Amino acid sequence: MNTSRTLPRTCPLCEAVCGLEITLDADDHVTAVRGDKADPFSRGFICPKGATLGHLDEDPDRLTAPMIRDRATNTWRAVSWDEAFGVIRERLPQVTAAHGNQSAGLYLGNPNAHTVAGALYVPLLIRALATRNLFSASTSDQMPKQVASGLMFGDPLTVAVPDLDRTDYLLMLGANPLESNGSLCTAPDFPGRLKALRQRGGKFVVVDPRRTRTAKLADEHLFVRPGSDAYLLFGIVRTLFAEDLTDVRVPVRGLDEVRDAAAPFTPEVVAERTGVAADTVVRLARELAAAPTAAVYARIGTCTAEFGTVTQWLVDVINALTGNLDSPGGAMFANGAALGIVRTRAFRLGRWNSRVRELPEAMGELPVATLADEILTPGDGQIRAMVTVAGNPVLSAPSGPRLADAFAGLDFMVSVDRYLNETTRHADVILPPPRILQSPHYDFALLNFAVHNYARYSRPLLPLGPDELSESEIMARLALAITGQETQPGVDPLAAVDEFVIAGTLHKAGLSERRSELLGENTIEQRIDMMVRLGPYGEWAVDPVRPVESPGGSRPQARRDDRGDDADGSDSAHAGGDVAESPAHPVFRTGLNLQVLLDNPHGIDLGPLEPRLPGLLLTASKQVDLAPEALLADVARLHERLADAAPAMVLVGRRHLRSNNSWLHNVPPLVGGANRCTLHIHPDDMTRLGLDGHAVVKSAAGALTVDLEPTEDIMPGVVSLPHGWGHGDSDQSVARAHAGVNANALTDDSLVDAPSGNAVFNGVPVTLTPA
Ligand SMILES: Nc1nc2c(c(=O)[nH]1)N[C@H]1C(S)=C(S)[C@@H](COP(=O)(O)OP(=O)(O)OC[C@H]3O[C@@H](n4cnc5c(=O)[nH]c(N)nc54)[C@H](O)[C@@H]3O)O[C@H]1N2
Ligand SMILES: Nc1nc2c(c(=O)[nH]1)N[C@H]1C(S)=C(S)[C@@H](COP(=O)(O)OP(=O)(O)OC[C@H]3O[C@@H](n4cnc5c(=O)[nH]c(N)nc54)[C@H](O)[C@@H]3O)O[C@H]1N2
Ligand code: SF4
Ligand SMILES: [Mo]
Numbered sequence: 001m002n003t004s005r006t007l008p009r010t011c012p013l014c015e016a017v018c019g020l021e022i023t024l025d026a027d028d029h030v031t032a033v034r035g036d037k038a039d040p041f042s043r044g045f046i047c048p049k050g051a052t053l054g055h056l057d058e059d060p061d062r063l064t065a066p067m068i069r070d071r072a073t074n075t076w077r078a079v080s081w082d083e084a085f086g087v088i089r090e091r092l093p094q095v096t097a098a099h100g101n102q103s104a105g106l107y108l109g110n111p112n113a114h115t116v117a118g119a120l121y122v123p124l125l126i127r128a129l130a131t132r133n134l135f136s137a138s139t140s141d142q143m144p145k146q147v148a149s150g151l152m153f154g155d156p157l158t159v160a161v162p163d164l165d166r167t168d169y170l171l172m173l174g175a176n177p178l179e180s181n182g183s184l185c186t187a188p189d190f191p192g193r194l195k196a197l198r199q200r201g202g203k204f205v206v207v208d209p210r211r212t213r214t215a216k217l218a219d220e221h222l223f224v225r226p227g228s229d230a231y232l233l234f235g236i237v238r239t240l241f242a243e244d245l246t247d248v249r250v251p252v253r254g255l256d257e258v259r260d261a262a263a264p265f266t267p268e269v270v271a272e273r274t275g276v277a278a279d280t281v282v283r284l285a286r287e288l289a290a291a292p293t294a295a296v297y298a299r300i301g302t303c304t305a306e307f308g309t310v311t312q313w314l315v316d317v318i319n320a321l322t323g324n325l326d327s328p329g330g331a332m333f334a335n336g337a338a339l340g341i342v343r344t345r346a347f348r349l350g351r352w353n354s355r356v357r358e359l360p361e362a363m364g365e366l367p368v369a370t371l372a373d374e375i376l377t378p379g380d381g382q383i384r385a386m387v388t389v390a391g392n393p394v395l396s397a398p399s400g401p402r403l404a405d406a407f408a409g410l411d412f413m414v415s416v417d418r419y420l421n422e423t424t425r426h427a428d429v430i431l432p433p434p435r436i437l438q439s440p441h442y443d444f445a446l447l448n449f450a451v452h453n454y455a456r457y458s459r460p461l462l463p464l465g466p467d468e469l470s471e472s473e474i475m476a477r478l479a480l481a482i483t484g485q486e487t488q489p490g491v492d493p494l495a496a497v498d499e500f501v502i503a504g505t506l507h508k509a510g511l512s513e514r515r516s517e518l519l520g521e522n523t524i525e526q527r528i529d530m531m532v533r534l535g536p537y538g539e540w541a542v543d544p545v546r547p548v549e550s551p552g553g554s555r556p557q558a559r560r561d562d563r564g565d566d567a568d569g570s571d572s573a574h575a576g577g578d579v580a581e582s583p584a585h586p587v588f589r590t591g592l593n594l595q596v597l598l599d600n601p602h603g604i605d606l607g608p609l610e611p612r613l614p615g616l617l618l619t620a621s622k623q624v625d626l627a628p629e630a631l632l633a634d635v636a637r638l639h640e641r642l643a644d645a646a647p648a649m650v651l652v653g654r655r656h657l658r659s660n661n662s663w664l665h666n667v668p669p670l671v672g673g674a675n676r677c678t679l680h681i682h683p684d685d686m687t688r689l690g691l692d693g694h695a696v697v698k699s700a701a702g703a704l705t706v707d708l709e710p711t712e713d714i715m716p717g718v719v720s721l722p723h724g725w726g727h728g729d730s731d732q733s734v735a736r737a738h739a740g741v742n743a744n745a746l747t748d749d750s751l752v753d754a755p756s757g758n759a760v761f762n763g764v765p766v767t768l769t770p771a
Contacts, residue, residue: 109391
C-alpha cells in the first residue's frame with residue numbers, strides 16, 4: 001500500500017511547461033497541486049488549470065475503457081482492448097483496400113504537442129496510414145509562423161522567440177499571455193517576466209483589437225483593426241528604411257526586395273487601414289531601432305488571419321532589420337536538449353496540393369480548413385475513414401458544424417481521446433489514454449521554443465493497471481491494426497517499434513555498438529536517453545554547445561554523485577558533466593543523459609539563449625532570406641486588398657485563463673461563475689444596432705444566438721467570441737451544463753491564409769441583429 005506523498009511533474013496543459021508538485025493520498029487520489037519552487041524555469045508559478053489538474057486527471061466522465069458504437073442504435077459499449085483493435089483491424093483496411101490509401105485521413109489535435117505519445121509515436125501512425133490526407137490543429141494555429149520561418153531560415157522548426165528576460169523593448173501583437181500563458185514562446189510565469197521587463201526600465205507595447213489584461217499591464221496599448229497587422233508591420237519596415245534606421249547584423253539576402261515591397265505602405269496608408277495613427281507607426285519604428293535591444297512577437301491573433309504568413313514574416317524582418325535577430329535581448333532561437341529530426345534540406349512549401357481546393361501542403365500536412373471538402377466531395381481520393389488523435393475539430397476547426405456533418409457520413413472512424421465529445425461521438429471506436437499521472441512527460445517540441453534553455457523529464461507518477469494501456473502502446477497497436485496486422489504472441493509492439501527507431505538512429509550516428517549503454521526502465525525511456533545523449537548538451541552530442549563560464553566559474557566534469565544545494569536550500573542538485581554556478585542555481589552544460597534528468601526531477605537549467613546563426617540556417621544561400629518569393633507574391637494581394645472597403649463589423653476570438661480550447665469545461669472549479677461564452681461588444685455598437693441582452697450573429701458560414709457582454713475594452717466595429725464551447729449535447733455532464741455556443745459555426749472554412757492554408761478565425765465579417 002502507498003502512503004500519502006508529494007511528487008514533482010511537469011504540467012501537460014499549456015506551453016508554459018510549469019513544474020508542479022502533486023500530492024497523492026494512499027489511494028492515489030490527488031489531494032493538492034502546487035507550483036514547484038525548485039523548478040529553475042517556472043520557480044513555483046502555477047495557474048488555476050495546473051492547480052485543478054487533479055480534477056481533470058480523475059474526471060468521472062473520463063473514458064476508462066475502449067468504446068465501440070453500434071451504428072444502428074447509436075449506442076456505446078465498453079469493450080476490451082483486443083475487441084477494439086480487432087474491429088479496427090477488420091474495418092479500416094477494408095476501406096483502404098477498396099478505395100486506396102488516400103481514402104483514410106488523419107487529424108492530430110493540440111495535446112499531441114504535450115504528450116510523449118504525440119511526439120514519439122505519431123510518426124508511426126502517419127507511416128501506417130501512408131496517406132496525404134494528414135491534417136492537424138497546426139493549420140488552425142501556428143502554420144503561418146512555421147511557413148514564414150521555413151522560408152526565411154530554411155527550417156520551419158527554427159522559430160525565433162523574444163528573449164523575454166533580457167529585452168529592453170517588446171512589441172507584442174495578437175497575443176494575450178496573461179490568459180494564455182504564452183504560445184510559441186515557452187515562458188512559465190509569462191506575466192511575471194513581463195512585469196520584470198517593465199521593472200528593469202524596459203518598454204512593452206501591445207497591439208490588439210481588445211484591451212486585454214496583457215494590454216493593461218503594458219506601457220502602451222494600440223487598438224488595431226483585425227487582420228491588418230501586416231500593414232502595420234510594413235509601415236514599420238518602410239520607416240526603418242526611409243529613416244535609415246536599419247542595422248542588420250546577421251547574413252541576409254533580399255534587403256532591396258523587402259525595401260521595394262514595403263514602399264507602398266506609407267504610414268498614412270497604413271493608418272487608414274489599421275486604425276493606428278501614422279505618427280505612431282513612425283514612432284514604433286524609431287523606438288524599435290533606438291532600444292538597446294528589442295523584440296517583435298506576434299501570436300495567434302495574427303496567425304489565424306487572412307495574411308498570417310506575411311505578418312509572421314514581417315515580424316522577423318523587423319527583428320533582423322533592427323539588429324535584434326539572434327542577439328541577446330532580441331528574438332533568439334532556443335536549443336532544446338533532445339535531438340529531434342535532423343534536417344539537411346531547405347524547407348519547401350506546396351510539394352503537393354489538396355485534391356478539392358488545391359491548397360498547398362506544408363510540413364507534410366494539408367489545411368484543416370479543407371478537411372470537410374475532402375470528406376464530402378466525391379471522387380478518386382475522397383476521404384471515407386478518419387483517425388483522430390487528441391483533437392476536437394468539430395469545435396476547433398472553421399465551419400465546425402460542416403465538419404460534424406462530414407464525420408457523420410464516414411464509413412469508419414477511430415478516435416484516440418479521453419472523452420466522448422463533439423468529435424469522438426462520430427467515431428466507431430474510441431481508444432482512451434490512461435490518467436495523466438500514469439503518463440511520462442518530456443516536452444520534446446515546446447522546449448525548442450523556450451525563452452531559456454531547460455530540460456525536465458517526469459516519470460509516470462502512477463503505474464498502469466492490468467487493463468490499461470499507455471497512450472504510446474495504444475499508438476503502436478493502432479498502427480498495427482491500421483495495416484491489418486495482429487499482435488504476435490510474445491512480441492511487445494511498442495518495444496519492437498522503439499528498437500527499430502533506436503537501431504536506426506544509433507546507426508546514423510555511428511554509435512550502434514553503444515545500444516546496451518542506454519538507460520531506462522523501458523524502451524520509451526531508452527529513446528529519451530538516446531535523444532538527450534545525442535542532443536547539444538548530451539554525452540554523445542552530435543553538435544555540442546560550448547561549455548560556458550558563468551559568474552561562479554565552471555565545475556567541469558563533476559562526478560555523478562556530486563550533489564549540491566542551491567541558494568534557497570532546496571534540493572535541485574545536478575549530477576554529472578560540466579556545470580556552472582550562477583547566483584540562483586547551477587547551469588548545466590554537457591554530459592546529459594537520462595540519469596541526469598532522473599537525478600534532477602525539478603528540471604535542469606541549461607543557460608540563457610545563445611546566438612545560433614548562421615549554423616542553424618538551411619536556406620540555399622546560407623543566409624536569412626528576407627524576401628522569399630512565395631511571400632512577395634502574397635504582398636501583391638495585400639496591396640490589392642486596400643481597394644476593398646473594410647467590413648463594418650468583424651469577429652475575433654479570445655481566451656480565458658480558466659479554459660484550454662475545448663476540453664477543460666468539464667472541470668467544475670474551472671467553469672463556475674458567470675457565463676464566459678459571451679459576445680464582447682462595444683456599448684456604442686449595441687446602441688447603434690439597437691441590441692440588448694442577446695443577438696443573432698450571422699456570417700457567410702452560419703448563424704448563432706449569443707449572450708452579449710458590453711465592454712469598452714473592445715474596438716467599435718469588432719466583436720469577440722471565445723472558441724471551444726458549444727457542448728449542448730455533450731456526454732460531459734459539467735460541460736453540458738455550461739454549454740455555450742460553437743464560435744466556429746461562424747468562422748468560414750472557405751477563407752484561408754494563402755501561403756500556409758491556415759484557417760482564418762480573426763477578422764471574419766459578421767452582421768448582428770436583435771434576437
Ligand atoms: N475560433 C477559433 N478556433 C480556434 C482557435 C481560436 O483562437 N479561435 N484556436 C485554435 C488553436 S490555437 C488550436 S491549438 C486548436 C485546437 O484544436 P484541437 O486540438 O482540435 O482541439 P482541443 O479542444 O484542443 O481538443 C483536444 C482533444 O484532445 C483530448 N485530449 C486531451 N488530452 C489528451 C491526451 O493526453 N491524449 C489524447 N489522446 N487525447 C487528449 C481532449 O479530450 C480533446 O478532445 O483550436 C483552434 N481553434
Ligand atoms: N487559458 C487558455 N490558455 C491557452 C489556451 C486556451 O484556450 N485557454 N489555448 C492554448 C493554445 S492552443 C494557444 S495556440 C495559445 C494562444 O495564445 P495567444 O496567442 O496568447 O492567444 P490569445 O489569448 O487568444 O490571444 C490572442 C489575442 O489576439 C487578439 N486578436 C484577435 N485578432 C487580432 C488581430 O487581427 N490582430 C491583433 N494584433 N490581435 C488580434 C485577440 O483579441 C486576443 O487578445 O494559448 C494556449 N493557452
Ligand atoms: S500556466 Fe500552463 S503549464 Fe503552467 S500550470 Fe497553468 S496550465 Fe499548467
Ligand atoms: Mo493552439
